[in-house]
Amino acid sequence: MAEETELRYNPAAIEPKWQDRWAADPSFYAAEPATCGKPKYYVIEMLPYPSGQLHMGHVRNYSIGDALARHMWMLGYNVLHPMGWDAFGLPAENAALKNNTPPREWTLGNIAQMKTQMQRLGLGYDWATEVATCLPDYYRWNQWFFLRMYEKGLVYRKKSKVNWCPECATVLANEQVVNGCCWRHDDTLVDQRDLEQWFLRITEYADELLDGLDKLDGWPEKVRIMQRNWIGRSEGTEVDFFLEEINQGSEGQGLGTREEGLERQRIRVFTTRVDTIFGATSVQLAPQHELVAKFTAVDAALKAQVDELLDQQKKAREAGDLGAIEKHGVPTGRFAINPYNGARVPIWVANYILADYGTGAIMSVPGHDERDFEFANKYNLPVVQVIQPVQNEDGAKLPFCSEDGVLVNSGEYDGMSCADAEKKLQEIATAKGFGEAKTTYRLKDWGISRQRYWGTPIPMINCPSCGLRAVPNNQLPVVLPGKIEITQQGGSPLSRVPEFVNTTCPNCGQDALRETDTMDTFIDSSWYFYRYTDAKNSSAPFEPAKAQYWFPIDQYIGGVEHAILHLIYSRFWTKVMRDLGLIKNDEPARRLFTQGMVIKDGAKMSKSKGNVVSPDDMVGRYGADATRMYALFAAPPDRDLDWQEDGVAGVSRFLGRVWRLVTKHSATARNAPMLLSKTQEGEAQKLLRKLHQTIAKITLDFEGRWHFNTCVAAIMELVNELQAADAQLTSGEVPPAVVRELLRNLVLMLAPFAPFLSAELWEELGEQGAVLRAPWPKSDPELAKDDEIEIPVQINGKLASVVRVPAGSDAKVIEAAALADEKVQARAAGKSIAKVIVVPGRAVNLVVK
């Protein structure tokens, strides 16, 4: 070995050798059985979409996860570190259109390609648990879960307004609409269409999803806040205003007229401030409100005006700024009656009322709401004060929106606090049947139907006689037909495959039709990490005992862009699986880490900007170790990282220095005995001290703070010192046993960051077995201890000098040393020392006058 060793570090020679070894020895990374007696550690990075090419964001993400996994291996944990493919989705269909390649072939080809890239990077995955969501082995369990949810009433079908991306030719979930545009096409506006859709009742879990966030203290606060806002729980009251009766004879077509025995027409509004209801001076309806359609049906002039409001909303949405729309409204000429006091207020239609929040109707209280105030001023609606602030006398200034006040102009409720009044008014509404306390959410049920081919078929059958029927369990999976012609035209491609569509009813056996929509791909990623624990199971999604052993995930790592999509869906799925009795954990992941973006020249890498750096290119030129290590060294992992190729070259040069250092002295180390004595002479002692200080620092940074950049910097410092002592290492002044100790530990510490080089040098040092199976070094505090330390001496807080004292000196010794210092004496000359502050081991400060 030594003879063949190249003088120069050549990753192109080292890396393929280990790639081959690792590929031929899959057990190398495989998780050990749960009975191994070691504590478990489950770390995963978010699975990628198999586009065919890794990008630098992946490299960073996986370098972090792999460093962590390797570190945990060396600490003796039973580590599960799997990888999979989020393999369904539209790009496969687009590729099919463009290159006439079947989606399945295209996807599997991309997976193979990216897997090769990962192996080239030396990422230590347990490929035995690999999951590809586009394979029937996997997606059959999506169907299975769908049916279990259907049985539990968590799945329903309804016709509703849905988000439609014309580019994708499919429906999008609310979470997939960003600024009114498609999350995949940020310049394509989302339309609203009326479609029959399958929904999952995620709102059933809204409270638990929200409350659970408080317990997720291993998650970034930012993500928790984003989820909290997304769920948007709001506690308030729903109240019915009565529609005023209109005289018989006006062509009201019964609308609003009180017919004998029929309840009066009501307009239900949602408010969080029912205590201000005596200040309501109008009722505002969203233009889409069903009552508006009834009004406009008999009033062409009104219809024209409402259409204009709708148009304004549309334009604002197109401009991507619904929030900035100027408030416009039109009076309907109708009136509503406040159920509490019988007050008669006009009904308006306004463009700032959201149809899909609350009831799509509000009571307008200009005295105590900013927006209502603005609106009322514009249209000269009365402003009535019904809350008197408690705090200041300046209560005349409206709108007053705080709840810190008492009711006025509110009849019998005058003098009550806002909180008391709310409670009381809710009780009355409930008792009299015109309202109730109500909690509203911004979160909507999850619309999962997609009019696409490359996804999980929804396992339902429509029978002309029996109606909708679930596919029986023993007929799962409903397999995607392989042969299909993908065309540009909209609609579900599966509906054009008669062999797929035509089936028989599981109930009556008659001819029936299959559902031809497929599932949102976020379903695939909602539970994939459970499948990793039992990826080959063909009779269940996974064995509960296996999932129970590994869950919750100890560390989940990915981009913050999934803060509300994937991360809320997968929390939901976990809770559903728990309620199905499959698992015991409430949350999927104990800790979540969101790494920063990889940018170049201050901008996000993108093809259009032409600033994309290819991982293959980096690996080709500098090797996988240098590429990975740079990704960890250039910035702390939570910050954005500016990719600078010179930096990669720098890391590569560093690895070259390590290579030369270790190979130069490896023979000495190989033939050396174990280091037994802690007491060494001069340079040897100094180097051992640096070594143990480095181990301490890097262990702390790794386990405590996740600052991989300072870990790498610490190793660089150690190497710099070793290099500076090259002569002593060569001459034998530093004993071989110490050389061995130094180099061994250096290689061990490099293992999470530069796996190829470490494996190679480990072998070069004559060590048996994999470096990953070697224990992580332990810092010996005795060896790490300095015998002399420098103490800064300040005069009035300004640095005056630095004195050297023996480590562990007490305050008296340090003070004496400081006062004896020449520079200190010169500065303090002629002044009296008022006070001396000594912080042993830290600093001295003289207060002089």
Next chain:
RNA sequence: GCGGAAGUGGUGAAAUGGCAAACACACCAGCCUUAGGAGCUGGCGCCGAAAGGCUUGCGGGUUCAAGUCCCGCCUUCCGCACCA
């Protein structure tokens, strides 16, 4: 508007309240060489010839001592945005 994160050399960055700029990149000077995207030595915040002084977005404050803690502001990035 609301919420979050961040502002430190030419650049990426480092610093349990205790010597600001570790570790790198770039640059400069020199050395070496079978000329490489190699290696080695030294320099490198700002002002100053030096002694020395100044320096962590701005302004206050707490403290013997502040990049770090507190208050007020400015800027940038990210998320949300008429949610009644």
